[in-house]
Amino acid sequence: xxxxxxxxxxxxxxxxxxxxxxxxxxxxxxxxxxxxxxxxxxxxxxxxxxxxxxxxxxxxxxxxxxxxxxxxxxxxxxxxxxxxxxxxxxxxxxxxxxxxxxxxxxxxxxxxxxxxxxxxxxxxxxxxxxxxxxxxxxxxxxxxxxxxxxxxxxxxxxxxxxxxxxxxxxxxxxxxxxxxxxxxxxxxxxxxxxxxxxxxxxxxxxxxxxxxxxxxxxxxxxxxxxxxxxxxxx
Numbered sequence: 198x199x200x201x202x203x204x205x206x207x208x209x210x211x212x213x214x215x216x217x218x219x220x221x222x223x224x225x226x227x228x229x230x231x232x233x234x235x236x237x238x239x240x241x242x243x244x245x246x247x248x249x250x251x252x253x254x255x256x257x258x259x260x261x262x263x264x265x266x267x268x269x270x271x272x273x274x275x276x277x278x279x280x281x282x283x284x285x286x287x288x289x290x291x292x293x294x295x296x297x298x299x300x301x302x303x304x305x306x307x308x309x310x311x312x313x314x315x316x317x318x319x320x321x322x323x324x325x326x327x328x329x330x331x332x333x334x335x336x337x338x339x340x341x342x343x344x345x346x347x348x349x350x351x352x353x354x355x356x357x358x359x360x361x362x363x364x365x366x367x368x369x370x371x372x373x374x375x376x377x378x379x380x381x382x383x384x385x386x387x388x389x390x391x392x393x394x395x396x397x398x399x400x401x402x403x404x405x406x407x408x409x410x411x412x413x414x415x416x417x418x419x420x421x422x423x424x425x426x427x428x429x430x431x
Contacts, residue, residue, distance in 0.1 A: 198272055198308055202235060204320065209359045217257035219250060230260065232267040240271045240289050240300050247295040269296035270356060275304060299356040303349050310346035328354060 203213070211222040211233060220235040234254060247269075255263055271289070286300035315323050327333050328350055337347035354360045 198274065198303065199237060201308075201312070201315075202270070202272060205324070205353070205357055205360065206233060206235075208320075209357075214257050218253050221254050221257060223258070230262040230266050232263055233270055234267060234296065235270045235272065237272045237274070239275075240273055240286065242271075242289070244294065251295050267296055269298045271298065271300045273300060273302040274308075275302050301352060301356045303352070304344055307344045307346050307349045311349050314346055314350075323350065324354075324360060 206212075206222045210225055210229075212225055214221045214223055222233040222235065224231060232254070234250060236250075250269075251264065251267070254267060273286075286302055289300050290298045292298060311323075314327065318327060333347050333350070337345065337351060
């Protein structure tokens with residue numbers, strides 16, 4: 198996974214700052230001031246740990262904009278698929294102190310399956326075409342609670358928002374996935390999963406329509422969830 202994350206960052210024009218003790222990535226272009234600190238491991242972080250990470254990052258560059266433009270990506274290899282639908286990652290991401298945080302949990306099984314897809318189809322094809330293919334979304338929806346390479350693919354695109362997705366004029370499946378995940382993470386009632394699944398099924402025709410704009414699709418998603426008792430917070 199470490200090599201894949203680095204490949205994704207490099208494809209965006211980010212390179213590792215070799216003078217930093219940590220895995221700090223920055224843009225080659227001076228027109229972009231955005232930094233990514235990548236940490237691999239369980240997201241057990243304290244204010245003291247974060248302060249030390251930030252100090253090391255600041256010492257590696259003279260750019261004063263780093264402190265307000267740094268993202269923290271925590272890549273978390275977990276053996277339990279239950280973690281993927283838990284609120285732990287969401288709570289960490291809500292903490293805005295020191296860094297803008299992104300927690301990417303994954304299981305070894307789903308990573309190996311994604312790696313196999315990349316080996317067969319190629320890196321660019323998986324992250325630009327497979328990610329919006331209808332069959333990928335259908336497979337994801339059929340077992341999104343258990344994870345899978347499709348789920349991991351969407352998860353990566355959400356946590357690394359700079360990934361350019363070729364939607365070919367169709368609906369924005371990544372935005373839809375983000376909407377679903379955010380709703381799952383914000384609720385303590387598992388019935389929301391059933392409501393979300395029902396909403397997706399009822400929107401099948403709109404999802405496949407080339408005339409459906411992403412913002413309109415998400416509006417319809419809100420309406421369908423409201424119909425079954427879950428109010429929109431947009």
